[in-house]
Amino acid sequence: MNMASSKVLFIIKSKSKLQFQFLILHSCLLLSLSYTTNNGFHSIDLESLSHSSSCNHHPSTGKPSKPPTPSTIQVYTPCPPLPLTADDARVRSIQAKVRRATTSDAFNDVKATLPAHLGIGNYAVTVSLGTPPKSLSLNFDTGSDLTWTQCQPCSGSCYPQDDPIFDPSSSTTYSKIQCAAPQCSTLRLSPGVFATCAVTDCNYRLQYGDRSTSAGEFSKDTLTLTPDDTVPDFLFGCGQENRGLFVKSAGLLGLGRDAISIVSQTEKKYGKYFSYCLPSTPSSTGHLTFGKTGSPSSGVAFAPFANSRGTSFYFLDITGISVAGQELSIDRTIFTTAGNLIDSGTVITRLPATAYGALSQAFQEGMTSYPRAPPTTLLDTCYDLSNFTTVTLPRIAFTFAGNLKVNLDFYQMLSIHSIQQVCLAFAANQNDQDVGIFGNIQQRGLEVVYDVAGGNIGLGPGGC
Structure with a gap:
């Protein structure tokens, strides 16, 4: 799952700036976004934006993301x-x-x-x-x-x-x-x-x-x-x-x-x-x-579940975070003291305050070419990209127990409220003693496999 480059390049093509004003978390706009990876960079084309007709509970179109099976x-x-x-x-x-x-x-x-x-x-x-x-x-x-x-x-x-x-x-x-x-x-x-x-x-x-x-x-x-x-x-x-x-x-x-x-x-x-x-x-x-319907995707790697601490949650230990290819200097006890779980219903990933501070600071150092934007209620590392058509972002990667490394892409890194307010999609816990949560923005597009009986969880790209 490792990529050679530590930067992510987003090329934005649109007929007007207004065409880029969209929401991922707070709207039901359809983002028609295609991108390719070349030499470790993502090229993002945002040419087509329209109101979504599939924002409902019974979509009549769309194919399953994997071959249908009875389960x-x-x-x-x-x-x-x-x-x-x-x-x-x-x-x-x-x-x-x-x-x-x-x-x-x-x-x-x-x-x-x-x-x-x-x-x-x-x-x-x-x-x-x-x-x-x-x-x-x-x-x-x-x-x-x-x-x-x-x-x-x-x-x-x-x-x-x-x-x-x-x-x-x-x-x-x-x-x-x-x-x-x-x-x-x-x-x-x-x-x-x-x-x-x-x-x-x-x-x-x-x-x-x-x-x-x-x-x-x-x-x-x-x-x-x-x-x-x-x-x-x-x-x-x-x-x-x-x-x-x-x-x-x-x-x-x-x-x-x-x-x-x-x-x-x-x-x-x-x-x-x-x-x-x-x-x-x-x-x-x-x-x-x-159930098992065959072997997991070739890119799926597994890590052991951590101790559930008397709950029915699925705990998955973080061992490190890197930004722009550099491992952040975070004492590993910061992650192990409170632990971390993976949750399909939490939107924004929550990190120990110390870990989030290091992540935010490193991300800001890679974004000095772009002006800051006001924070949202929850997110404080935001940028105004209204005067840009090409955006280069430092790559973020998480390492979990068992040396399972997950590189995050555009969808998994950012909460886009508008072209004037694009925010890093992570937040800090109140202190380092609160349990961390790996949320569903960071899980988007991944194949997430729960082998509960075997005590392992698998993560890999290209799940859908």
Whole structure:
């Protein structure tokens, strides 16, 4: 995965400067961007910009990013995304969860907080539930375990969603989990999930980092991943009281390590092995694949999972960061003290404050030809590129445990708010003791392979 050059060259061609005013995180504009790599440089052509017609939960066009198999689902970007303040809420929730799992502190104010947030920068898949199967768009999340969807009747409230709300009375294979059933006991042990009993039925309640909630009946039904691939008696939450910023998705598909996640529920079928590629733009598609469908892409290299620290998160140790081909002088204990996890639902990568400071400073030293721009709420290393047609960026690379090195490209380095405000897509934790998170901007376009049973994670270019 290593590249010979330490610089990235972006050549921008447009008929006017206005044509380059686009958003990746805060808009649903289609960025028609093609580029080639030559002698270690990326040549970027931004000639065509238009409003996206694929910013929805059921794209009717687009080919899967890899050959379809019985267990491969198309991944797409739901729109519109929400402000990054919600991403911050998710990060605080994850960090509180990790602290609570590794300390004796009570953390009474976060006991009801599931470390997840839907809607911002999340990625979605379309699956079906019930018999006959009803199509549902679900955000998938490696930081969550319980899969849930909105259900009729909405006894409290249901938020607007694109799909018809699932009606369990219309499914011949639906049933509620009883309080005395062992599945209810399993639910009670799941981190962040509160299980209660209403007479004989097992109920659940989740509260997310931004105070969004889902509550309802713990149930089972047939889950259809593709027409050729079904999961009978799949355990899920049938949510009848749901509030929050869910961007019209029907719910969530939980990919965490806990016993109630889809990864664990399908262990006998898929061997706790899944992979995905997150599309770089709303116009492109990725994939979510369960099970081994052959050898990983030739460019995929593996690193061992780090200790999960009593949580269902996937921890992956960072051992170094380089900018412009130079390893940053960061004491490795900065990374190992708090640890680092990889998360499909966090947008902006969070680093220990010391590590982020070194990264930002080195990036600025490679960007002295370009004027600075005002910071955003979350991002502080920003530039005004309105007077340039060619932009040269210092290459950023991350090294993980096992000497797994990942070079980042244009999509994975920058958050582009407008031509006047292009920002480095990383942020600092409040201190070096907070867990780091490798977010989904940096994962875009990568093949990300989770060999949970084998204790390894794989990363490689060209996933979609």
